[in-house]
Amino acid sequence: MLSTRVTVVIPTRDEEGLIGEIIDTARPYADEVLVVDGHSRDRTREIATAHEARVILDQGKGKGNALRLSIAEATGDILVFIDADGSHDPHDIPALVAPIKADQADMVVGSRGRGGSDELHGTIDQFIRYVGSQLIMLAINYRWHVRLTDSQNGFRAIRRDVAAQLGWTSNLTTIEQEMTMRALKRGFRVTEIASHEYERRWGASKVVVWKLWFAYGWSFLRNIF
Numbered sequence: 477m478l479s480t481r482v483t484v485v486i487p488t489r490d491e492e493g494l495i496g497e498i499i500d501t502a503r504p505y506a507d508e509v510l511v512v513d514g515h516s517r518d519r520t521r522e523i524a525t526a527h528e529a530r531v532i533l534d535q536g537k538g539k540g541n542a543l544r545l546s547i548a549e550a551t552g553d554i555l556v557f558i559d560a561d562g563s564h565d566p567h568d569i570p571a572l573v574a575p576i577k578a579d580q581a582d583m584v585v586g587s588r589g590r591g592g593s594d595e596l597h598g599t600i601d602q603f604i605r606y607v608g609s610q611l612i613m614l615a616i617n618y619r620w621h622v623r624l625t626d627s628q629n630g631f632r633a634i635r636r637d638v639a640a641q642l643g644w645t646s647n648l649t650t651i652e653q654e655m656t657m658r659a660l661k662r663g664f665r666v667t668e669i670a671s672h673e674y675e676r677r678w679g680a681s682k683v684v685v686w687k688l689w690f691a692y693g694w695s696f697l698r699n700i701f
């Protein structure tokens with residue numbers, strides 16, 4: 477058994493609606509709850525502090541920037557990243573960290589391929605996200621001879637010392653695929669558990685998919701080779 481302190485990292489930007497609930501639900505599974513806030517203009521930071529999370533600010537560059545900052549700020553040996561919009565179920569955290577605690581994995585992704593998603597199917601935007609992420613997943617699987625099913629989900633766990641070695645550069649939501657590709661490239665063990673993705677329960681997504689195709693393409697090309 478590896479040493480097992482878990483820091484749950486929640487990136488937020490204008491998430492006052494659910495942040496308190498997510499902190500409270502994640503707390504039993506966490507030694508530390510760290511909210512990395514993207515300069516919310518609502519009450520997110522105030523509510524997070526009231527719910528006894530540690531709150532720090534990102535550098536205003538995006539979600540990837542927020543997750544990168546958490547590597548140095550967290551005190552846990554394992555980082556669990558979870559969104560603040562109700563898409564991920566904090567009750568899946570024990571399953572997510574179990575393979576790392578058992579020293580069977582260095583990173584574990586909550587897979588929507590295995591657990592299903594209420595956010596990937598139905599509209600043109602969702603179709604683009606779905607097809608794009610599937611194509612990226614295919615390329616990753618053949619490139620590194622793995623059989624993963626989700627290259628993009630933000631709900632995942634990683635050893636903090638491993639995260640620190642990967643040299644992430646993404647400031648945007650491209651952080652997820654970069655994290656997966658860099659971990660595989662360095663020979664770290666990447667596995668998945670089934671995790672269902674729910675529809676965002678409050679507020680609006682910050683990801684505008686048609687504005688990001690270049691960022692995703694570029695991040696993919698830089699990391700796949």
Ligand SMILES: Nc1nc2c(ncn2[C@@H]2O[C@H](COP(=O)(O)OP(=O)(O)O)[C@@H](O)[C@H]2O)c(=O)[nH]1
Pocket residue numbers: 486487488489490491512513514515534536537538539542558559560561563630649676680681682683
């Ligand atoms: N710290 C920080 N968090 C962000 C930023 N942009 C988005 N987030 C958070 O990242 C999570 C996922 O964002 P969301 O917009 O739901 O993306 P989607 O789930 O891919 O549609 C949410 O908890 C957001 O509040 C940012 O610039 N900084």
Ligand SMILES: [Mg+2]
Pocket residue numbers: 559561563676681
């Ligand atoms: Mg979301």
